[in-house]
Amino acid sequence: MTILDIKNVSIDFPTSGGIVHAVSDFTMSVPQGRRIGFIGESGSGKTTTALAAMRMLASPGFVANGEIHLNSLGQTNVLNLNDEEMRRVRLKKISYIPQGAMNSLNPIMRVEDQIWDGIIAHEGHVEKVELQRRSDAVLESVGLPKTVGQLYPHELSGGMKQRVCIAIGVCLEPDLIVADEPTSALDVITQRQVMQTLRDVQAKIGAGLILIGHDMGLMAQSVDDLAVMKLGHLVEFGTVKQIIENPQHEYTKQLISSVPLVGGESFIESSPEIMRGAPGPLLQFDNVTKRYGSVTALHPLSFSLDGEVPKIISVVGQSGSGKSTMGSLMLGFNPPTEGTVTFRGKDINRMSAGEALDFRKDVQAVFQDPYACFNPFYRVDHALKFPFKKFGLAKSEAHTQSAMEEACVAVGLDPALVLRRYPHQLSGGQRQRLIVARALMLSPKLLIADEPVSMVDASLRATILKNIHDLKDKYGISILYITHDLATAYHVSDYVMVLYHGRVVEAGPPKEVIGDPQHPYTQLLIDSIPWPDLNRDWGSAEQGQKGLEALQGNAAVNQTVFRGEVPGFELRVGA
Amino acid sequence: MGRIPMDYLLNRLVTLFLTVWIAATLIWIIPRLSPVDPAEIMLGRMAAGAGTVANADEILATLRARFGLDDPLLVQYVKYIRNVVVFDFGLSTASFPTEVSALIARALPWTLGLMLISITITFFIGNLLGALMVWERSPKLVRVAIPAAMVFTSIPPILSALLLMWVFSAQLRWFPLTGAYGLFVEPGWTWAFAQSVIYHGFLPALSIVVVTFGFWALGMRGLMITVQGEDYTTLAKAKGLRPRYILYKYMIRNAILPQITAFALKIGLLIAGQVLVERIFAYNGMGKLLYDAILDQDFPVIQGVSYVIILMTALSVFIVDLIYPLIDPRIRHGD
Numbered sequence: 001m002t003i004l005d006i007k008n009v010s011i012d013f014p015t016s017g018g019i020v021h022a023v024s025d026f027t028m029s030v031p032q033g034r035r036i037g038f039i040g041e042s043g044s045g046k047t048t049t050a051l052a053a054m055r056m057l058a059s060p061g062f063v064a065n066g067e068i069h070l071n072s073l074g075q076t077n078v079l080n081l082n083d084e085e086m087r088r089v090r091l092k093k094i095s096y097i098p099q100g101a102m103n104s105l106n107p108i109m110r111v112e113d114q115i116w117d118g119i120i121a122h123e124g125h126v127e128k129v130e131l132q133r134r135s136d137a138v139l140e141s142v143g144l145p146k147t148v149g150q151l152y153p154h155e156l157s158g159g160m161k162q163r164v165c166i167a168i169g170v171c172l173e174p175d176l177i178v179a180d181e182p183t184s185a186l187d188v189i190t191q192r193q194v195m196q197t198l199r200d201v202q203a204k205i206g207a208g209l210i211l212i213g214h215d216m217g218l219m220a221q222s223v224d225d226l227a228v229m230k231l232g233h234l235v236e237f238g239t240v241k242q243i244i245e246n247p248q249h250e251y252t253k254q255l256i257s258s259v260p261l262v263g264g265e266s267f268i269e270s271s272p273e274i275m276r277g278a279p280g281p282l283l284q285f286d287n288v289t290k291r292y293g294s295v296t297a298l299h300p301l302s303f304s305l306d307g308e309v310p311k312i313i314s315v316v317g318q319s320g321s322g323k324s325t326m327g328s329l330m331l332g333f334n335p336p337t338e339g340t341v342t343f344r345g346k347d348i349n350r351m352s353a354g355e356a357l358d359f360r361k362d363v364q365a366v367f368q369d370p371y372a373c374f375n376p377f378y379r380v381d382h383a384l385k386f387p388f389k390k391f392g393l394a395k396s397e398a399h400t401q402s403a404m405e406e407a408c409v410a411v412g413l414d415p416a417l418v419l420r421r422y423p424h425q426l427s428g429g430q431r432q433r434l435i436v437a438r439a440l441m442l443s444p445k446l447l448i449a450d451e452p453v454s455m456v457d458a459s460l461r462a463t464i465l466k467n468i469h470d471l472k473d474k475y476g477i478s479i480l481y482i483t484h485d486l487a488t489a490y491h492v493s494d495y496v497m498v499l500y501h502g503r504v505v506e507a508g509p510p511k512e513v514i515g516d517p518q519h520p521y522t523q524l525l526i527d528s529i530p531w532p533d534l535n536r537d538w539g540s541a542e543q544g545q546k547g548l549e550a551l552q553g554n555a556a557v558n559q560t561v562f563r564g565e566v567p568g569f570e571l572r573v574g575a
Numbered sequence: 576m577g578r579i580p581m582d583y584l585l586n587r588l589v590t591l592f593l594t595v596w597i598a599a600t601l602i603w604i605i606p607r608l609s610p611v612d613p614a615e616i617m618l619g620r621m622a623a624g625a626g627t628v629a630n631a632d633e634i635l636a637t638l639r640a641r642f643g644l645d646d647p648l649l650v651q652y653v654k655y656i657r658n659v660v661v662f663d664f665g666l667s668t669a670s671f672p673t674e675v676s677a678l679i680a681r682a683l684p685w686t687l688g689l690m691l692i693s694i695t696i697t698f699f700i701g702n703l704l705g706a707l708m709v710w711e712r713s714p715k716l717v718r719v720a721i722p723a724a725m726v727f728t729s730i731p732p733i734l735s736a737l738l739l740m741w742v743f744s745a746q747l748r749w750f751p752l753t754g755a756y757g758l759f760v761e762p763g764w765t766w767a768f769a770q771s772v773i774y775h776g777f778l779p780a781l782s783i784v785v786v787t788f789g790f791w792a793l794g795m796r797g798l799m800i801t802v803q804g805e806d807y808t809t810l811a812k813a814k815g816l817r818p819r820y821i822l823y824k825y826m827i828r829n830a831i832l833p834q835i836t837a838f839a840l841k842i843g844l845l846i847a848g849q850v851l852v853e854r855i856f857a858y859n860g861m862g863k864l865l866y867d868a869i870l871d872q873d874f875p876v877i878q879g880v881s882y883v884i885i886l887m888t889a890l891s892v893f894i895v896d897l898i899y900p901l902i903d904p905r906i907r908h909g910d
Binding site (some may be wrong): 122 | 788805806815818824828831902903904
């Protein structure tokens with residue numbers, strides 16, 4: 001039985017530069033209990049289409065054409081309902097599970113109040129005891145203890161918040177659930193648990209599910225049918241098996257091939273000649289420990305990275321594993337509680353003003369969020385010029401200009417197109433490449449890249465990582481790549497450290513550590529990756545939970561498994 | 576949330592005490608940096624009143640001794656601090672020999688009444704209007720009318736007060752021109768007196784509201800725009816909650832938090848801001864007292880009024896610190 005019919009829908013956004021056709025002539029039916037994935041890059045119209053069914057398009061967008069029918073409302077077109085009728089459809093008939101679970105809950109209301117207000121808005125007065133019973137039941141159905149109801153959102157982890165959002169979305173047993181990238185902010189282990197939970201409760205209440213996303217692997221493991229969207233057009237639709245095993249459209253093929261796989265074909269081309277740096281240790285950790293109050297973010301760790309042959313060292317782990325703490329220790333943003341961090345033999349937390357300036361020039365950083373890295377009031381060339389001049393590298397205006405252009409070309413951007421623009425006029429991928437270009441202009445010796453591609457589209461990730469990899473080969477820059485994405489770490493790095501609760505639990509060359517993990521935590525991480533391969537089962541949420549629980553009670557887990565060495569990098573764990 | 580931990584309370588109390596102490600010290604130091612001799616001013620005033628003064632030097636010396644101006648500075652300071660603790664600011668030089676504390680005690684209720692009523696009204700009106708400027712369901716009229724009304728915010732309070740007086744008192748004769756209560760009403764806890772006070776207080780309060788609501792409205796507008804873009808507001812809509820419920824419980828409730836801190840800081844500033852309004856309406860409050868004291872170079876009164884302003888600001892910040900965790904669960908005492 002069909003629950004939702006979208007017929008010939010077109011959605012327009014009037015802008016100052018003319019009308020943008022966000023979605024053109026989109027037709028699709030969602031049968032009861034079926035899971036449908038909408039996949040595409042940002043701007044493909046996948047979220048816009050789903051939101052149109054809830055009449056929640058961001059202003060000034062509007063449905064220019066077409067009809068949307070919700071079976072349980074009879075033959076009424078959803079688009080013709082008045083505001084009050086539409087309000088009653090939301091949550092009761094179609095519920096929405098948002099992308100940004102981090103901020104999707106009202107910070108000043110308890111979790112249960114936010115479940116109750118939804119029930120009351122649709123059912124009127126309900127006895128307190130009944131509300132309590134229903135919120136407890138729905139929290140339990142998403143695998144949360146009922147005590148969570150009494151807590152405020154800031155007291156929950158990201159995974160728990162996302163489960164609360166699922167609980168809200170299913171509490172009235174709607175016909176259809178729209179889940180907009182519900183796991184994109186979560187690490188792989190939590191992602192698997194949350195996704196399994198969503199599938200279980202959806203199957204239990206028999207609702208249809210529209211899952212919006214950009215991750216082919218996640219889709220393969222989560223949905224029945226897949227709709228591939230590009231620039232507002234539905235380019236391919238079919239069962240997930242047909243699409244993944246036998247894609248018809250060129251764009252679908254491209255989407256599937258752009259997913260980096262562990263053990264798959266490498267997207268990196270190494271240069272025949274690698275530029276060399278000065279010999280001698282570049283960055284050293286000497287018994288570095290970091291504690292925040294009673295919490296140890298990083299257990300004693302020593303390593304020495306030689307600067308002669310540039311290398312990419314990856315640091316992988318879940319959120320909260322201490323990998324970003326490591327990054328900020330390397331950048332000197334945060335002094336270690338014990339031990340020293342030295343760059344070219346000098347303690348970075350005890351440098352003179354002049355030495356500190358050299359250190360800032362030699363060690364550059366690329367962060368996760370390309371949107372937050374630019375001052376919105378200046379054109380982007382300002383961000384490139386400023387450090388170049390500030391560090392005294394500019395000989396003349398013409399020299400600055402040519403350096404900027406050269407750096408843009410090095411990261412695959414056309415300088416004439418991007419340099420005179422404002423940040424908001426560029427895409428996330430373009431901005432992130434400009435950040436890499438900016439770092440490159442200063443001829444650094446070391447680049448700290450903290451999740452540099454986790455916020456850009458899948459098809460661009462490979463390109464940006466290629467750019468970063470080129471910095472190593474062509475410019476002799478050593479790189480620390482901090483990420484939760486094991487597949488990319490597998491391809492780009494020379495050496496991998498797996499962090500768990502502030503400890504390096506497994507370390508060695510990526511072919512060994514990620515290709516054939518030995519430590520139970522690394523194994524769990526690898527098992528949690530959703531593969532775009534239907535013959536490979538993702539496993540169940542319980543398995544993941546059991547795996548984590550087994551780790552927590554096991555003292556042997558803290559033993560580091562060394563999987564081999566690479567010349568120029570020495571690692572020592574423990575005091 | 577919950578009970579306030581003892582160490583947090585102590586910490587806040589110490590901060591409160593230090594703030595007031597440092598401020599009291601500054602109030603004491605600043606007039607002593609001035610070349611003006613208060614004893615000479617008093618003598619000058621006597622001379623102006625009587626024509627001539629015999630034994631001028633003798634009187635000057637007596638006055639200095641009487642005011643303790645001959646003592647070493649440290650002794651003066653210790654005496655001052657001891658007196659300030661019990662709100663003893665000495666005698667006014669302009670209305671000699673009235674005690675400053677008596678002058679303040681007379682003026683303070685008027686100002687507190689006028690000020691608390693007007694800033695509370697302003698706070699509610701300003702924030703509500705600011706919120707309505709952003710709310711997508713506000714009537715069009717509201718969205719056009721509020722920015723137009725903001726024009727008043729750019730008018731200095733003196734002008735707006737004069738304008739209101741001209742319209743409502745001189746032309747329409749709806750409200751009295753001056754005073755805090757009618758000439759023929761006996762002060763006391765009577766309904767007639769209360770009526771008279773409200774009647775007289777209306778225009779001064781209105782002139783304060785008119786010029787200050789824009790501050791809150793503009794601030795609230797900015798905060799509301801941020802909250803409107805938050806994911807929780809989107810989810811609230813997707814939950815099919817009623818629009819008014821979303822406005823109050825999701826939007827205003829979150830946007831108002833920084834405004835409450837600003838409110839506490841404004842309380843002290845408002846006495847100062849009220850000076851001219853009280854002067855124009857001949858309203859016998861702290862503002863007018865301060866205004867007259869500055870004209871008369873009446874240092875003890877200036878000191879006393881300044882001290883009360885600081886004490887009020889510090890106290891309101893202290894109170895907000897204590898209640899903040901009740902209104903924002905993310906803030907916890909002692910963290």
